Amino acid sequence: MPSLSLNLNRANNPSLYTLATVNDDDDDARPLLTPTTPSYGATPVTPRSSSHPSSRKVIFNAALKMACIFVLSTLLLGGTLWLALPTLEEQDRPLLRLPKSFQQLQELNGLLKKYRDIYPYRIVVCYIITYLFLQAFSLPGSMYLSILGGAVWGVARALPLACCCVATGATLCYLISAALGPALLTLPKWKARLDKWSQTIQQNKENMLSFLIVLRIAPLPPHWVVNVICPHVGIGILPFWTSTALGIFGVTVIHTTIGSGLDDMTSADDFHLISWRNFLGLSAIVVGVLIPVGLRYWFRREVADVGAVEADIEEEQTMNSLEEGDYSGEDRILAAGSRVANKSTTTDDEYEYSDEDDDEDIILEAGPALTSPKPGSP
Numbered sequence: 001m002p003s004l005s006l007n008l009n010r011a012n013n014p015s016l017y018t019l020a021t022v023n024d025d026d027d028d029a030r031p032l033l034t035p036t037t038p039s040y041g042a043t044p045v046t047p048r049s050s051s052h053p054s055s056r057k058v059i060f061n062a063a064l065k066m067a068c069i070f071v072l073s074t075l076l077l078g079g080t081l082w083l084a085l086p087t088l089e090e091q092d093r094p095l096l097r098l099p100k101s102f103q104q105l106q107e108l109n110g111l112l113k114k115y116r117d118i119y120p121y122r123i124v125v126c127y128i129i130t131y132l133f134l135q136a137f138s139l140p141g142s143m144y145l146s147i148l149g150g151a152v153w154g155v156a157r158a159l160p161l162a163c164c165c166v167a168t169g170a171t172l173c174y175l176i177s178a179a180l181g182p183a184l185l186t187l188p189k190w191k192a193r194l195d196k197w198s199q200t201i202q203q204n205k206e207n208m209l210s211f212l213i214v215l216r217i218a219p220l221p222p223h224w225v226v227n228v229i230c231p232h233v234g235i236g237i238l239p240f241w242t243s244t245a246l247g248i249f250g251v252t253v254i255h256t257t258i259g260s261g262l263d264d265m266t267s268a269d270d271f272h273l274i275s276w277r278n279f280l281g282l283s284a285i286v287v288g289v290l291i292p293v294g295l296r297y298w299f300r301r302e303v304a305d306v307g308a309v310e311a312d313i314e315e316e317q318t319m320n321s322l323e324e325g326d327y328s329g330e331d332r333i334l335a336a337g338s339r340v341a342n343k344s345t346t347t348d349d350e351y352e353y354s355d356e357d358d359d360e361d362i363i364l365e366a367g368p369a370l371t372s373p374k375p376g377s378p
Helices: 001-013 013-024 055-084 102-116 120-136 142-153 155-186 188-203 205-217 223-232 237-247 249-260 276-326
Strands: none
Touching: 013 120, 013 188, 055 120, 055 155, 120 142, 120 155, 142 155, 142 237, 142 249, 155 205, 155 237, 155 249, 188 205, 188 237, 205 223, 205 249, 205 276, 223 237, 237 249, 237 276, 249 276
16 A cells, blocks of 8 residues: 555656656665666557567468458358249259369350340349359459350350459459458568559559559469559559459450350360460550550650750850840849938928939039049159
């Protein structure tokens, strides 16, 4: 109790507090200033383990949350398919699975076409929810879904549907990374790398959309890497969605076009995913996307050159005028005196100022000329 009352008195009395920090006679009281205190009056530094969790613990918590999100999303997918899918016949149930071969792809194509005319909206809902699930967790199989879309609905309908599904599913991955990805920032190596990328993107912010579109077209890096990194380098959700939808457009055209001729194919070799036609088409898209970047760079360089030339001309004219002593460009007032008063009244003490006499010359009384004496004269 005496120790408690003494501490309370110190807290209420600044002088006692100051004395206690300098010289404390109580052996039981802990010193208020310690070697780890950064400065007087600052909160004493506490060990890192007691105030900030370690990087391993933060990453473990993020991984645990990610596992929970995956399980809940899987349950949501299963519940949606259970409610939305039409009742299948016994012989059709084994065909409902994600295709892993060309034969399974054709079997699933025939199954979807069979129930498409009977339950059109249910098939669309199941297609969309499955596509979003694969994209949100970067699981393989989205290419087959794009091919199936072209086979079931044709290129005109499947193309915008697949592009929107890819962009929205990638945005879900973007949001998951934005919520759980900061755990990686606790690692100094990753934080330094992301800070460097963020600085580079901010310096080229006007070309960010074109850069993201090219990344979607290029096979490297993998698209899931782009989805995970974008929220941590200063890229907003709207530019991300737009660039994903536009960047995936060319590849989706190829997939849906292949799907439109799936019924006539006999093997996976008929896909022709890698061909000169597809390569030239994607290259044309890349060139078209990079044209604004090149024009922007060219105009910026031209404006900089014109500005430099004008600055040199102006500096040269200024130097020439200084050398020739040409000051006739503008009148400069070095000093202004008081106005001259005109005596217009009958008394000597009152004067009236008039603007009419401002321009008149003021002639002072001239004295005798001064001559300098000649040398030798007295």
